[in-house]
Amino acid sequence: MPTHFQGDPAQVLALDTFIKLTRAASSVQQTLSQGCTYGDLTVSQFGALETLYHLGPMCQNELGEKLLTSPGNLSLVINNLEKQGLVRRERDSIDRRKVTVVLTETGHALIADLFPAHAAAIAAAVGVLDGAEQQLLGQLCKRLGKGQPS
Amino acid sequence: MPTHFQGDPAQVLALDTFIKLTRAASSVQQTLSQGCTYGDLTVSQFGALETLYHLGPMCQNELGEKLLTSPGNLSLVINNLEKQGLVRRERDSIDRRKVTVVLTETGHALIADLFPAHAAAIAAAVGVLDGAEQQLLGQLCKRLGKGQPS
DNA sequence: TGCTATTCTTTCGATATTGAACATTTTTAA
DNA sequence: TTAAAAATGTTCAATATCGAAAGAATAGCA
Known part of the structure; x- marks a missing residue:
C-alpha cells in the first residue's frame, strides 16, 4: 500500500521506504518457503x-x-x-x-x-540484482540495522 | 551471522545481502515496537x-x-x-x-x-539514510519484491 | 562470608502465523 | 440449466512470538 498518506514529504518517503523494505524481506522469505528449501x-x-x-x-x-x-x-x-x-x-x-x-x-x-x-x-531470489547492486543494498541495510554483533 | 559460509562467492554475497536485508527489516520493526508507537x-x-x-x-x-x-x-x-x-x-x-x-x-x-x-x-528510524539513499534502497527493494499490487 | 544484583533459562498467557480441511456462495462451462 | 470449479471466510492443530513472572545459578560487594 505505498503510503496513501499525505503529509510531510520526508515522512512519506520514509514510510514508503519502510514498506518496500518490509515487503522485500517478506517476499524473499515467501519465495524460499515455497521453494521447499526448508x-x-x-x-x-x-x-x-x-x-x-x-x-x-x-x-x-x-x-x-x-x-x-x-x-x-x-x-x-x-x-x-x-x-x-x-x-x-x-x-x-x-x-x-x-x-x-x-x-x-x-x-x-x-x-x-x-x-x-x-x-x-537465496542466490536465485537475490539474483535479480547484480553483484554491485547487492553490495549497495547490503550497505544501506546495514546502516539501518542496530549493529548487532556478527 | 554474516555468512560464516565458504563457497561460491556469488552465493556468499547473496546470503550476506539476504541476512542484512532481513536484519534491517527486523531492526526497524523492533525500534518501532520499543518506541511504543503501536x-x-x-x-x-x-x-x-x-x-x-x-x-x-x-x-x-x-x-x-x-x-x-x-x-x-x-x-x-x-x-x-x-x-x-x-x-x-x-x-x-x-x-x-x-x-x-x-x-x-x-x-x-x-x-x-x-x-x-x-x-x-518510522521517519526517525529510516532517517539514518538521506533522501537519495532512501529512494535508492526503495528501488532495490522493490525489484526484490514480487510486485504485489499497490 | 553472606546478601544482593545480575544472568540464563523456563514457563505462562495472549496473539500471530501457516497450511489444510471445510462450508458457503458465486462463476464457469458443458 | 445444472454440475463442476473457483472464490471467500472460518476453523483447527501445530508452531512461533512477545512480555512478564518465576527459578536457578553466579557474580559483586559490603
Whole structure:
C-alpha cells in the first residue's frame, strides 16, 4: 500500500521506504518457503540449525542473540528441535546457568543436506540484482540495522 | 551471522545481502515496537487499522493481500479487533461470500491518534539514510519484491 | 562470608502465523 | 440449466512470538 498518506514529504518517503523494505524481506522469505528449501523444518528451526552448523555449539542466550529472538521463544524452538532428535541440550559444567545447544549427528546431516539448495535458492531470489547492486543494498541495510554483533 | 559460509562467492554475497536485508527489516520493526508507537495494538492489528484508515473499508480477502497474510490469520486478527470494538464486519449484500471490514468510530479515532507518532518514528528510524539513499534502497527493494499490487 | 544484583533459562498467557480441511456462495462451462 | 470449479471466510492443530513472572545459578560487594 505505498503510503496513501499525505503529509510531510520526508515522512512519506520514509514510510514508503519502510514498506518496500518490509515487503522485500517478506517476499524473499515467501519465495524460499515455497521453494521447499526448508525441508520439513520451520523457518525458525532452520535458522537455529544453520547457525549451529556454521558457528558450532553455543549457549541458548548467544543463539537467541544471533537469531534476534526472545529467550522464551528460543526455548520452545529448541524443544521442538530436541523432540525431533536434531539437537541436544548440555548443561554447562562451569557456569551451570547456561545450556549449550549441540547438533546431533542426525541434525548435522540434515542441515548439511539441506543447506546447499537453500543457499542456491537465496542466490536465485537475490539474483535479480547484480553483484554491485547487492553490495549497495547490503550497505544501506546495514546502516539501518542496530549493529548487532556478527 | 554474516555468512560464516565458504563457497561460491556469488552465493556468499547473496546470503550476506539476504541476512542484512532481513536484519534491517527486523531492526526497524523492533525500534518501532520499543518506541511504543503501536499503542496497545499488536503490529498486525495496527497494520490492519492503518490500511483501513488510509484506503477505506474493504473485504477481508483484499485486506489480506495488502497485509501479505493468510485468510486464516486475518480472520483472527479481525476477530481481535472486533472484540476491542475497533472494527465491524459487514456481510456484502451483493456477493454474499465477502465480508467487508469497516473501522468503527472508536477505531478511526484510535488510529488517527496513533498514526502521526508512528509515522514520525518510522521517519526517525529510516532517517539514518538521506533522501537519495532512501529512494535508492526503495528501488532495490522493490525489484526484490514480487510486485504485489499497490 | 553472606546478601544482593545480575544472568540464563523456563514457563505462562495472549496473539500471530501457516497450511489444510471445510462450508458457503458465486462463476464457469458443458 | 445444472454440475463442476473457483472464490471467500472460518476453523483447527501445530508452531512461533512477545512480555512478564518465576527459578536457578553466579557474580559483586559490603
